[in-house]
Amino acid sequence: MSLEFTATVADRGLEVAFEVATGETLALLGPNGAGKSTVLSVIAGLLRPDTGRVVLDDRTLVATDERVDLAPHLREVALLAQEPLLFPHLSVRENVAFGPRSRGRSRTEARAAADAWLDRVGAAELGDRKPGEVSGGQAQRIAVARALAAEPHLLLLDEPMAALDVAVTPALRQTLRQVLADRTTVLVTHDVLDALLLADRVLVIDEGRVVEEGRSGEVLAQPRSAFAARLAGLNLLHGTWRGDHAVLPDGSQVHGIVAGPEPAVGDLVVATFRPHAVAVYLERPVGSPRNVFATTIDDLEPLGDLIRVRAGQLSADVTAHSVAALDLVLGTAAQLTVKATEVAIYRL
Numbered sequence: 363m364s365l366e367f368t369a370t371v372a373d374r375g376l377e378v379a380f381e382v383a384t385g386e387t388l389a390l391l392g393p394n395g396a397g398k399s400t401v402l403s404v405i406a407g408l409l410r411p412d413t414g415r416v417v418l419d420d421r422t423l424v425a426t427d428e429r430v431d432l433a434p435h436l437r438e439v440a441l442l443a444q445e446p447l448l449f450p451h452l453s454v455r456e457n458v459a460f461g462p463r464s465r466g467r468s469r470t471e472a473r474a475a476a477d478a479w480l481d482r483v484g485a486a487e488l489g490d491r492k493p494g495e496v497s498g499g500q501a502q503r504i505a506v507a508r509a510l511a512a513e514p515h516l517l518l519l520d521e522p523m524a525a526l527d528v529a530v531t532p533a534l535r536q537t538l539r540q541v542l543a544d545r546t547t548v549l550v551t552h553d554v555l556d557a558l559l560l561a562d563r564v565l566v567i568d569e570g571r572v573v574e575e576g577r578s579g580e581v582l583a584q585p586r587s588a589f590a591a592r593l594a595g596l597n598l599l600h601g602t603w604r605g606d607h608a609v610l611p612d613g614s615q616v617h618g619i620v621a622g623p624e625p626a627v628g629d630l631v632v633a634t635f636r637p638h639a640v641a642v643y644l645e646r647p648v649g650s651p652r653n654v655f656a657t658t659i660d661d662l663e664p665l666g667d668l669i670r671v672r673a674g675q676l677s678a679d680v681t682a683h684s685v686a687a688l689d690l691v692l693g694t695a696a697q698l699t700v701k702a703t704e705v706a707i708y709r710l
């Protein structure tokens with residue numbers, strides 16, 4: 363085990379234990395105030411737990427019963443927050459070179475390491491600029507490079523994409539996928555796609571307690587906790603890429619827009635779309651091209667002004683008026699449709 367974590371923090375109502383294997387990415391999911399950031403603060407050494415023990419590889423970072431409490435800068439842990447927090451007076455290259463320099467590398471080595479990391483995160487051309495002269499998405503890439511250039515044993519990411527435009531998140535998510543592979547990471551996120559695409563396992567925390575834990579795909583496919591179920595409200599269909607559409611295990615086809623890198627024929631993919639984008643018909647609709655799934659309704663659940671219709675693996679949010687007009691009840695055979703433009707397809 364690479365990271366072993368047990369801690370209680372009484373005034374934040376936190377009592378959590380988990381482990382992360384070497385090279386694994388663990389996503390921490392949970393509602394606001396659940397305690398996710400508190401867990402990261404304890405690991406980074408910004409908050410001392412009332413009781414607890416955090417061991418990274420074979421080094422004890424904090425152990426309340428042994429009175430061990432390593433200073434943050436000695437922990438070899440990098441914390442990347444929502445806001446990039448770059449040093450404004452240093453150039454981008456100097457920001458990234460900061461970690462290697464503090465680890466005793468020469469100026470030339472540190473600059474070379476900085477340029478190599480900037481290149482890996484797709485920010486090679488920004489080295490000479492000041493942080494004030496780059497966009498939010500670029501600043502976050504630079505912050506990723508800076509965190510990794512310090513060669514941390516553990517990377518902590520606190521909603522690294524929360525402050526960014528939705529337009530730039532797919533590209534940064536792709537960069538993170540590449541740099542997180544084989545790197546021990548704890549990632550706090552609210553985004554089901556981050557959990558699915560970046561994390562091997564997820565831990566769902568609610569009111570300071572672990573309520574669910576497992577492989578990302580499994581937890582999101584069959585959520586047990588209310589929070590994971592709400593997250594998993596997003597439709598997720600796993601399939602195989604066929605060049606211009608995905609084929610599901612039952613043979614049905616899904617057409618959509620590829621987000622991120624183009625999958626090769628035969629690659630495993632996931633097609634995602636919001637329940638809002640799904641329409642329910644009794645007969646197979648004719649006309650404009652779209653995805654049609656023949657299925658049977660197995661749950662109808664009020665959701666604010668709408669009704670969430672569940673049918674097999676699919677969810678559709680429709681008005682109460684249409685549920686009444688179509689006379690939908692449990693067991694009704696229905697055709698669920700979604701336009702290809704509403705479906706995002708990701709390579710797994």
Ligand SMILES: Nc1ncnc2c1ncn2[C@@H]1O[C@H](COP(=O)(O)OP(=O)(O)OP(=O)(O)O)[C@@H](O)[C@H]1O
Nearest residue numbers: 373374375392393394395396397398399400401550
């Ligand atoms: N600096 C602080 N001082 C005291 N209590 C705090 C502090 N920060 C957070 N808390 C409290 O600790 C609990 C856990 O908060 P934490 O920020 O860890 O949750 P979170 O899961 O990261 O939430 P979010 O998703 O909103 O970031 C909450 O009850 C919160 O109000």
